[in-house]
Amino acid sequence: MAEESRTVDALPLELRAAVGSVNEEDRTADLVFTTGADVMRRDWSSGERFIEKLGTKPSQVRLDRLNGGAPLLNSHASFDLREQFGVVVEGSAKMTSGEGRASVRFSKREDVEPFFRDVVDGVIRNVSVGYRVHRFEESKGKDGAPSVRTATDWEPFEVSMVPIPADAAAQFRENKQQTHECVIVTRHEEIEAMPDEPIQTTDTGGADPEPTRAADPAPSAPAPADRIALADAPSPDATAARTAERQRSREIRDLVRGQRLEESFADELVDAGISVADARVRIMERTAAETNDPSNDTRSGVHVEMGEDVRDRWLRGAENWLLQRGGVLESVSQHEGNSSSHYDPGEFRGLTLLDLARESLERAGVKWRGLSRMDLAGQAFIRSAGYQTTSDFANLLENVLNKTLRAQYGITPDTWSGWCGTTTANDFRTQNWYRLGSLAALETLTEGGEFRNATIGDAEKQTFEVDTRGNIIGITRKTIVNDDLGGLTRMASMLGRAAALTIESAAYTELALNSGLGPDLSDTNPLFDAAHSNLGAGAAITAAAIDADAAVMAAQTGPNGNEILDLRPSVLLVPRGLQGVANQINDSQFDPDGTKSNRQPNIVGGMFDRVIGTARLTGTRRYMFADPSVAPVMVVSFLEGEREPVIETQDGWRYDGVSLRARLDFGVDGVDFRGAVTDAGA
Numbered sequence: 210m211a212e213e214s215r216t217v218d219a220l221p222l223e224l225r226a227a228v229g230s231v232n233e234e235d236r237t238a239d240l241v242f243t244t245g246a247d248v249m250r251r252d253w254s255s256g257e258r259f260i261e262k263l264g265t266k267p268s269q270v271r272l273d274r275l276n277g278g279a280p281l282l283n284s285h286a287s288f289d290l291r292e293q294f295g296v297v298v299e300g301s302a303k304m305t306s307g308e309g310r311a312s313v314r315f316s317k318r319e320d321v322e323p324f325f326r327d328v329v330d331g332v333i334r335n336v337s338v339g340y341r342v343h344r345f346e347e348s349k350g351k352d353g354a355p356s357v358r359t360a361t362d363w364e365p366f367e368v369s370m371v372p373i374p375a376d377a378a379a380q381f382r383e384n385k386q387q388t389h390e391c392v393i394v395t396r397h398e399e400i401e402a403m404p405d406e407p408i409q410t411t412d413t414g415g416a417d418p419e420p421t422r423a424a425d426p427a428p429s430a431p432a433p434a435d436r437i438a439l440a441d442a443p444s445p446d447a448t449a450a451r452t453a454e455r456q457r458s459r460e461i462r463d464l465v466r467g468q469r470l471e472e473s474f475a476d477e478l479v480d481a482g483i484s485v486a487d488a489r490v491r492i493m494e495r496t497a498a499e500t501n502d503p504s505n506d507t508r509s510g511v512h513v514e515m516g517e518d519v520r521d522r523w524l525r526g527a528e529n530w531l532l533q534r535g536g537v538l539e540s541v542s543q544h545e546g547n548s549s550s551h552y553d554p555g556e557f558r559g560l561t562l563l564d565l566a567r568e569s570l571e572r573a574g575v576k577w578r579g580l581s582r583m584d585l586a587g588q589a590f591i592r593s594a595g596y597q598t599t600s601d602f603a604n605l606l607e608n609v610l611n612k613t614l615r616a617q618y619g620i621t622p623d624t625w626s627g628w629c630g631t632t633t634a635n636d637f638r639t640q641n642w643y644r645l646g647s648l649a650a651l652e653t654l655t656e657g658g659e660f661r662n663a664t665i666g667d668a669e670k671q672t673f674e675v676d677t678r679g680n681i682i683g684i685t686r687k688t689i690v691n692d693d694l695g696g697l698t699r700m701a702s703m704l705g706r707a708a709a710l711t712i713e714s715a716a717y718t719e720l721a722l723n724s725g726l727g728p729d730l731s732d733t734n735p736l737f738d739a740a741h742s743n744l745g746a747g748a749a750i751t752a753a754a755i756d757a758d759a760a761v762m763a764a765q766t767g768p769n770g771n772e773i774l775d776l777r778p779s780v781l782l783v784p785r786g787l788q789g790v791a792n793q794i795n796d797s798q799f800d801p802d803g804t805k806s807n808r809q810p811n812i813v814g815g816m817f818d819r820v821i822g823t824a825r826l827t828g829t830r831r832y833m834f835a836d837p838s839v840a841p842v843m844v845v846s847f848l849e850g851e852r853e854p855v856i857e858t859q860d861g862w863r864y865d866g867v868s869l870r871a872r873l874d875f876g877v878d879g880v881d882f883r884g885a886v887t888d889a890g891a
Contacts, residue, residue: 231329236315237298238328242338242365243270243309247464247489249355249572250556258571259347260489262359267304271343271364275302281313282369283324285339294321297368313368324370333370340365354486461488470495490574523572524605527565530554531609535698537616544616562586562689569602586689590867603867606684610701611856614871617705618854624821625716625877628780628834630841633850634675634876640846642671642880669768671731671880675848678711679872680704682856701856704871708854712845715877717825719843725830726887727843728879736842736879737887745888750783750790750831752800755813758833758886765883776840776884781817782832787890788822791831795820829890840884848874 231238245265249258264270279297286292295315302311315325327333344362458479465475474495478488529552532538542549557565563582566589570577577585589602634640682700722728727736734740745761748754758778765774783791793801795817800809818836834842854873 233329236295236317236325237312238315239310239312240336240368241308241310242302242336242368245307247493249493257356259356259358262357263363264359264361265304265307265309269361269363270304270309271362272302272304274364274366275311275368276300279365279367281315282367284371285337285367285369291320294324294370302365309365311368328370333372335371337369337371338365339367339369350486354484457485460485464489464492487574490572520572520601523568524601524608526553526555526557527560527568527605528608528612530557530560531562531565531605531694532612535609535613535694537613537698537702540616540620540702541612544619545612561692562694563692565605566602566689569600569605572601582690583686586686589689590686606697606867607856607869610682610697610869613698613701614705614708614856615853617702618709619705621706621709623709623713624782624823625713625845627819627821628782628832628837628843629716629877630837630844630880631852632673632841632844632846634673634846634848634874637675637677637848637874639672639674642673642844642878643669669731669881671878673844673846673876673878673880675846675874675876677872677874678708679854679870680707682869682871684867684869701871705854708871708873711873712875712877713825715875716843716845717823719877719879720832725828725889730879730882736882737885738882741882743882743886745886747889747891749829749891750787750794750888751802752794752811752813753802754888755781755794755816755833758888759813759816762833762835762884762886774840774883776835778816778833778886779818779836779839780834781820782826782834783820783822784826784828784830785822785824787829787831788820791820791822831888831890833886833888835884837884840881842881842883842885843877843879846876846878 243263243265245263248261250261275297276299278299280293281295281297283292283294293316295313298312298314302309304310315321315328324333340363342360342363344360345358346361347359348357350356461478462472462475464485465472465478470492474492478491483491532541532552533554538549538552542552560568563586566586567577569589570585575588577588580588590600632642682697682704684697688697719728723735726738729735730741732740737743742765743761745754745758748757762778763773763775765776766772767774781791781795790801794811794813795815797811797814800811837844851874854871856869856871
C-alpha cells in the first residue's frame, strides 16, 4: 500500500454521549462518550464529504484531559465559570469493549441543583462531548462514494449537558476559530498487488476492525502440492470480482457489528447486493430507529436515551445558516430569547439552497449526479427523507419560514393587548363566558342563631368563538435554483406582520360597531349603552371630565346589583390626535387647564398605567378600560391557547415545489360591560 500524508488545520468537534446510571448521594452520573459509530461529515476547509470513524482502541484515544478532571459544561458554554456544572471524575475515563466510558460529578452550587434534579428525574438526558482529532487514516471511496477517515489519534476535552443532543454530523459549537493541526494519512492500493491477495481483519474487541494483508510467502518457498495448476486458475477478472465481493461483504458485516445490530440484518444487506455506501445509510437509519425506540434496552449494559441524531442536527445546522443568510437572525434570536451566537451555522456556512437540496438527497441515499438543476430541486422536495415521509429539505424550509413568521409576528407592536383580555377556545364551536352574581355582605348572626344558606343571583352568560385566518406560500423549483432565499424570508416576514395586524384590525373593527359603541351583548344592547351605565357625559377631554368618567366606572355593580365593584381605570384609549393632550393630563403634577396664578393639583395625575393613541380611532370619542386581567370587557380568544401563527404543510405536494399554509385561529368578542366607559367627547 502506498501512502501520503498532509497536515491541515482542524476544528474541535462534538460527539453525542449517553447518560447511564445516576448516584444521588455522590452526585455522580455514568456516561458512554463513544461507541465508534460512523458519522457523515464535511471537511470544513475543502467542503469534501467523508465518513468519520472513531478508533476505540485505548492506544487511539488521549484520555488525559478527561481523567485530569475535564469540565462538565452547560451546552458547551466556556466563557463564564457559572456555566460549569461539575467535572469528570478523575481517572474514570477508559476505553473498554469498544466503548469509551466516564463518570461526572455535579457541583453542589445552588444554581446547579435544578439541573442535577432534572438529570436524576430523567428530564435532562442529553449529553455532548467535545473532542479534537489529531490524526486520520483515510481510505478513498470508489464510484463516487465518500471517503472513510478513521481517527487513530483523537482527544475528548469536555462534556456538556445539552437540551438537544449533539452529533458529529451537524455543526461545530465552541472554539470555532481555534484550530489545531491534524495529520491525514491517505492509503492507496499498490498497482503491483496480486488481485487475489487475501485481506484479513484483526479482532479488536468491539473496536473498528483494521484490515491487514497476509504476509508474503518467502521467495524460495515451494508451492503447496494441493495448489491449483496455473492452467486451471480463474481469470483475473473473475478473481477480482470475487475479491471485491468478499471485501463488500466483510465491510458491511463489520459495520453492522460495530453498531451492535443483529447478524441477520447484515445477511439482509449482503444478499441485497447493495454497495457499502448504501449499506452505511441503511445501517445509520436502523441505528437511529433503535436508539429512539424507548422499548429497546438491549444496545448496552445501561439504558441509553441518546445516540447519533444525525437528521435533527443536520436540520438545525442548515436552519441556522439560512436564518443568518436570509437576514432574519436578529429578529428570530430576539423572539426566542437567545443571543445571535446561539445560532452557529458551522459547516453549513456558504452553502446555497441548491447545495442543501443536493445534501438532503445524499443523506437519503438518492443519486443526484446527472440531474439538471431543476430536476435536482424537484427531487429534493419529495425524496430526501424516504418513502411516504416529508422530505428533509422541505422540513428545513418550513422550519426557517415558520421561525421567520413567528419572529416578525412577535416583534410587530400592537395596542389591543393593552385593553383586551385573552382566553382559550377548545374548538371552533361557540363558547360560553359566565359572570356569577355575588353576595353584598355576610349576615349578622344573633346569639344562639343559626347560619342561613346564602342565595347568589344567576350568572350572566356571553359567548365567544374563534375563526381561522391565513394565506398560502408557494415554493417552486425556480426559487431554489435561483437561490432566492431573501424572497422567501421577506414573504414570511410579511405574513408574520400581517398576522399581528390582523388581530389589531379585528379588535378595533369590533369596537367600532354600532357607531363606536361596540358589539351587541347577549341582552341585545351594545357593549356601551345607557342600559349598561357605562356612558360618559360627552365632555371634552380634561382632568375633570376624566375624573367624572372614572366615577361612572367605580359605581358599577355585580350582576345581581348587590356588590359595588369599585373598578379603577388602567388604560385610556384615544384617537391619535388626542394622545398628546391625554399624556399631558395623565403625567402632569398640576391641572393642565389651570393658570400660572391659580395652579391646582391634578386630580387624575398618574391614574392610567398606559395611554394608547391610535390612528384606528377618529373623531373625539375616547375609551377608559380597567385592567383587562381584572375586569375584561373584550377578549381575544385563541384556539387551544396557540397565540402565534404557524406554518404547516398542505396535502397534495407536486414535483414543481411545495405549498406552505400560514394560519392563525382567533376571535374577538365583547364579554362584559362593567370594566369600561366611553365618552363621545366635545
